[in-house]
Amino acid sequence: MPGEFSGAAGQPREPHLRDAYRTCRHVAAEHGRTYFLATRLLSAPRRPAVHALYAFARMVDDIVDCSEPTTAQIGSRPQLRARGDGRAPEPAAELDLIERQLRTTLERGVDAVPASARDQILLALADTIRRYGIAPRHFWTFLDSMRMDIPGTPNFRDRYATMAELREYMRGSAAAIGLQLLPILGTVVPVPEAEPAAAALGEAFQLTNFLRDIGEDLDRGRVYLPADELAVFGVDHDLLAHCHRRGAIDPRVRRALAHLIALNRDIYRRANPGIELLEPRVRPAIRTASTLYAAILDRIESNDYEVFRARAIVARHRRLAVAATEFTAAALHRAR
Known part of the structure; x- marks a missing residue:
């Protein structure tokens, strides 16, 4: 399957990515018992990517749950500039914007998630998005809903x-x-x-x-x-x-x-x-x-x-x- 991991037991070859995905696996095992058990039935190459998505969603949820009206607010969606030919931005450019916004979000959630874990999860997430070509719009939609949970934001409910x-x-x-x-x-x-x-x-x-x-x-x-x-x-x-x-x-x-x-x-x-x-x-x-x-x-x-x-x-x-x-x-x- 294109994009699957090529290292042993489905792990990436790069040591820094192995550590990042290992952090995500720990989060999934600790917090998502049903979810984690189900991933055990997946082929080894797919598991790290699924753990990365779970760990990211869990982390943002933790940040939102501890948010106060004036802190840890998820920023508004940045406007993407069109390319010189007037067409939509390249997916890589949109992904870079997502990464920057997520990093800012996670840095504001210092009381919810340790910095080392934030960096590891975000690294694994970015690698997963690129490896599998996941459409960035699904992450914008996710963040839009997370803003609805934060007191003080315009769409809070x-x-x-x-x-x-x-x-x-x-x-x-x-x-x-x-x-x-x-x-x-x-x-x-x-x-x-x-x-x-x-x-x-x-x-x-x-x-x-x-x-x-x-x-x-x-x-x-x-x-x-x-x-x-x-x-x-x-x-x-x-x-x-x-x-x-x-x-x-x-x-x-x-x-x-x-x-x-x-x-x-x-x-x-x-x-x-x-x-x-x-x-x-x-x-x-x-x-x-x-x-x-x-x-x-x-x-x-x-x-x-x-x-x-x-x-x-x-x-x-x-x-x-x-x-x-x-x-x-x-x-x-x-x-x-």
């Missing part, structure tokens, strides 16, 4: 009135990440044909996180659930905050969560057929990620929707069993 508004946020926070991954994973159809499903799967993962982490988000003064959908069941911000303080669910909240879980599962149903548009070798990894993320919804239900009392976690034996099933199926497919 801590609540979302409708699902359409929430999807606008998820277009950058989740769908864009699915689109960043496509060139790494590879497709059996032209990439544009696989993009809608990849974006939908990213959205499905993100909404699952929002349903699982309602309490944590309230602690940061945010609600990532559509107010109009909640209002149908008599739920508003004050009721959610009251439940969080008590550490107990309310029947109205339980009904609202059941409704939103049904909506979330519908997104998975629409997204999952798109897995067949990916290269066969990567399908087990993405199926594993989809199955395990959707299993978080099962855990919320089996916990009687008590999202304020305990975090819904898929048991380790369940995660390993799903991964083993996919690994075995993939091995049998290759042996035919």
Whole structure:
């Protein structure tokens, strides 16, 4: 596959890049258990690039979470000058601008991420973008959504009135990440044909996180659930905050969560057929990620929707069993 790493075990040959990707792998292993387990099913050459994208997204999210109204703000999108012939800038020039903006962003987030880790993650990210030819626009879209999380920025939001508004946020926070991954994973159809499903799967993962982490988000003064959908069941911000303080669910909240879980599962149903548009070798990894993320919804239900009392976690034996099933199926497919 063009762009894959050529060193041992899928690592780049250059020592400084090996160290950078090793840092990204550590971040993915520490913070993204389901995500990291799924990447183990990928071929070795693909794993470092996927870890780099995860580590970058995680790092920016950490910076945003600790941001104050006047600090660590992600700068506005720079205007790109057209070339002398009037055409759009070369991709390399746009990537250089992304790098400069990201470096400025990360330097402002000094309290969230150590400088050495920032530099390593950014180095691996830049190498991944160049190696796989990932479209820079997906990173602009990601940063646009991150600005929506920072108090004091023009587009800041801590609540979302409708699902359409929430999807606008998820277009950058989740769908864009699915689109960043496509060139790494590879497709059996032209990439544009696989993009809608990849974006939908990213959205499905993100909404699952929002349903699982309602309490944590309230602690940061945010609600990532559509107010109009909640209002149908008599739920508003004050009721959610009251439940969080008590550490107990309310029947109205339980009904609202059941409704939103049904909506979330519908997104998975629409997204999952798109897995067949990916290269066969990567399908087990993405199926594993989809199955395990959707299993978080099962855990919320089996916990009687008590999202304020305990975090819904898929048991380790369940995660390993799903991964083993996919690994075995993939091995049998290759042996035919």
